[in-house]
Amino acid sequence: MKHNVILILLDGLSYSVAHHAMGHLLAYRNAGRAALYKLECELPSLSRPLYECILTGVAPIDSGIVHNQVSRLSSQRSVFHYATDAGLTTAAAAYHWVSELYNRSPFIAARDRHTDDVDLPIQHGHFYYVDHYPDSHLFDDAEHLRTAHAPHFLFVHPMNIDDAGHKHGLDTPQYRNSARSADILLAEYLQRWLDAGYQVLVTADHGMNNDRSHNGVLPEEREVPLFVLGDAFSLDPDAQPKQTEICGTVCELLGVPHDKPVCKEVLK
Template identity: 80%
Template sequence: MNQKVILVLLDGLNYEVARHALGHLQAYCSAGRAALYKLECELPALSRPLYECILTGVPPIESGIVHNNVSRLSTQRSVFHYAAEAGRTTAAAAYHWVSELYNRSPFNAARDRHTEAPDLPIQHGHFYYADHYPDSHLFADAESLRVRHSPDFLLVHPMNIDDAGHKHGLNTPQYRNSARVADILLAEYLQRWLGAGYQVLVTADHGMNDDRTHNGLLPEEREVPLFVLGSAFSLDATAQPRQVELCGTICELLGIPHDKPICRELLL
């Protein structure tokens, strides 16, 4: 397809909260310009294993990234690898675990926080390492990368929703309001991203429970949203995408060779 793609990974966002709290994204759905799907995240419902799953299409028990303390480079092929090898430009504004998975491990803030490295899978990066790093700053980091480098694939990965969930739990104003703030921040950028021709996917790694954590089988821990926006998407209400299909579907949008599963129904 040869499209440009932005993947927004709203860490820790439960599907039901996304469905009722993300008013700007839902306005696109109501206008027939976006679609919302429910995904069930792979197990375990933990962040680092699911970053790897989303970006490589490989479930945690196969990737070996089975908990958050597995700190090493991935042994799998990610969207970043495929894109860079195809001569496309990659960028990420993301938590430092993403840098550890695909660029260099362990993360060294002085070296890795601001990355300009054409020889690495993530060529341009701003990586943070505090869970309370403001989402407003993270989106500004991402937009700076987009404006400066016009990447073909850009990962945008804020953490404040997950941070609020761990501090306060699922059924709290703090958690729901953190989702609303993310939606307002997205409203600042979505129109210009779409206007620049990007295909945009907005999803989450896992959800959250009332115990202020996630790692089990409860629907509120495993059910996450997938919003898709852009001219290359079918908006087919019957599509049933899976988390392991996101990597391959993004590669299809980029028009680059890959060997990952895809959700064909998402695409025109």
């Protein structure tokens, strides 16, 4: 099986809000053209450790990326490494910590913000470094990378949901409306990407609590969504994917050799 893949990480989106606020994604689910799964994120429920978990399949306690201030290249093999080793093209529109994990650390904006280097794991990138960088710009960055480079694997990572959660908390109009806004932005691109043959996964690293933070074990902090869309997915409602299986599942879709755990039930 060889498919192109877009992995979207909506930073800080709790499952409870995704389950009621993401109207466009839920329309695909209700039409039988997508599945929505509830994942429990690994611990700690923090961003940089869970970027590493999602993109390498390795839990933070084993990767050594155990808090947000661990600023170094990953020591693990990521989707980007497996894809480029197999001769595929990779791209990312993402927060600068992703560049620091897989391309170069520390991040130097003038050098790394716009990346085009076929010798790096993330060959083509637009990386931002403020949490309020508009999601609208981020999705435009992603579409530019897709149309300019036709990547086999594209990682898309907006931050405004998490930013709203830290400013206002979980049970607030601002947090819920930031999720709705991301869903509306996705509506501009999603069918276009599916029509172009991409398999699409939409997930989150962690959720959010009413203290305007995350790091612990509350359901609203750990429970996150995974939407899958595309003809390579089984849409089996009984599948139980894990966050550590996203990397391997993406590698299976790409058809590249890897040694990561896979949730076979989500695939046809």
